Amino acid sequence: MQVAVTVSLTVGWVYLFVTGTELGNVATVAVSGIAVLGASFLLAWGAETAEKDVPRSFAIAVLAVLAVAPEYAVDALYAWNAGAGGATTEKCSQLTAQAIEASATPLARACHDANLAIANMTGANRILIGIGWAGIAVFTVWRAAKTRDPAVKKRDGFLKDAVQLDTDIATEISFLFLATLWAFFVPLGGGIGIFDTLFLVGLYVAYIGLVLKSDIEHSEHTVGVPKYFQEWSLPWRPLVVLALFGYSGAMIFTAVEPFAHGLEEIGVANGIPEFFMIQWVAPLASESPELIVVAVLVNKARSTAGFNALISSKLNQWTLLIGTIAVVYSIALGGYGVLPFDARQGAEIWITAAQSFFALAILVNFEISIREAVGLFVLFISQVILEFALIRDLVALPISSHDLLLAYTGLYVAIGLALFAQRREALKHLFGLAGDAVRSAMGREPVHPENAD
Incomplete structure (x- = not known):
């Protein structure tokens, strides 16, 4: 019954998509938004059911890829x-810069699109931490009064109340740490090129290869729809997982x-600049499936x-x-090229890497307190508000938008370094x-067996 009700939330969008019916912006947002909500529940159920047959980290990695697939499509x-x-x-x-911003020529428009690709990517990454990590930490502590979540201390x-994370997440945090350090060097090349692709994609492939060799852990907390599907026999259980992943992924990708x-x-239409909307509003919408899944x-x-899903x-x-x-x-382009971006987008990459660096410094001891979550959110939202005020000339500040990004980058790095030194x-x-x-996945004995406790 729960599955049927949830699937019904997507029916409206399926009809619009198949028939090609066009509605106004408000109606389209409403119908597609409801479909995303329903698909997010199906995706969460699919990931929980999959934990019966594959390592939990791999199931979550698949969930994460499907949940952020729309972000990939936009970029x-x-x-x-x-x-x-x-x-x-x-x-x-x-x-x-004025010609590119105004898209005065086809070439200028192409350069503008290159900048938009970076803006959308950096906006999505900062939203995921500034709203996602921070908001879910607060939500977890708040819900613990009813859920009795043992992870809440x-x-x-x-x-000072905090969410205690499982030490199994050390692998994800370590890989993210390496990717973050690499990101600091990306703007120095003036674009995203072959070395960035080889290193970053190679890093993720290595991560997936590692988690595939992890042990399968059966959760004792599975309830509701996932528990029902986990009781199905082979081959029906894997088939229902594939169906849930496939259908929910299709809904999220199209809606x-x-x-x-x-x-x-x-x-x-209400006077908000296009660049601001593409950097912040569009990524917030594309990140919504992930945030809904985690809330579930x-x-x-x-x-x-x-x-685990957020970090993945x-x-x-x-x-x-x-x-x-x-x-x-x-x-x-029709051949190898370096994806270009201007100095402003280089600063956007730096502040995004710096925010990630600060967030990892928070999680290095496998917990995040409400105080730390609030700090993450305040730093994120204050920069967005100040940048919007500068763009719209709502306030007079002695610095440019570019300098504001660099100032926040320095602040994030300074706090992050202080936390890492302390921890x-x-x-x-x-x-x-x-x-x-890594050693266990390669069939070797761990160097520090006491860490497994």
Whole structure:
């Protein structure tokens, strides 16, 4: 019954998509948004059911890829347009910033699309941490009063309650740490090229290869629809997982773009700049399936699996997304090329890497407190608000939007370094756990067996 009700939420969008019926922006946003909601529940059930037959980390990795697939599609579209329009680092550097912003010529429009690809990617990554990680941490602690989530630790002091994460997440955090360090160097090349693609995509492939060799852990917390499907025999259980993944993935992939595009047009019609909408509103819409899925898991007192999904999403966006848009760009260009971006987008990449660096410093001891979550959110939202105010000339500040990004980058890095210095033993423990996971996957004995406890 629950599955039937949830599938019914997507029927309206299926009808519109199949028949090609066009509605107004508000109606499209409503119908596609409801479909995304239903598909997110189906996706969560599919991932939980899959844990019966595959390692939990792999099931969550698949969930994360499907949940953020619309983000890949949006970025790929802009990267394709940039390549098809002939945008290169050399050609774009010969145009003025004003010409590119105004899309004065086809080439200027292509250079503008290249910048939009970066803006959309960095916006999605910062939303995932600034709203996703922070919001889910607060939601987990708040729901613990009813769910009795054992991962929530009550502590004395103002906003000291924290979500304790499973140490099995050390592998994901370590891989994300490597991707984050690499990202700091990306702007120095003036674009995203072959070395970025090889390193970042290779990193994600290595991660997937590692988690596939992990042990299958049967959860004792599975309830409701996933528990019902887990009781099915072979081959029906894997088939229902594939059906849930396939249907929910198709719904999310087809419905989120119209959902995001409708919101964009509503915003632009109300005087909000296009660039701001594409960097913040569209990614917020495309990240919504992931946040809904994690909220469903948290509501079942499965906060560890929820944070696993969030970190896995950040990892695949910070590796696969960056690496593959350069490939899409080169295909559209008709040969190898470096996806160009201007100095402003270089600063966007730096602040995104810095935010990730700070967030990892928070998680290095396998917990996030309400105080830390609030800090993540405040830093994120204050920068967005100040940037919007600067763009709309609502306030007079002695710095430009570009300088604002660099200032926040420095702030994130400074706080992150201070936390890592304070938690250096936790960082050593984290890398020890990740190293042991790699050795175990290769059939070797762990160097620090005490870390497994």
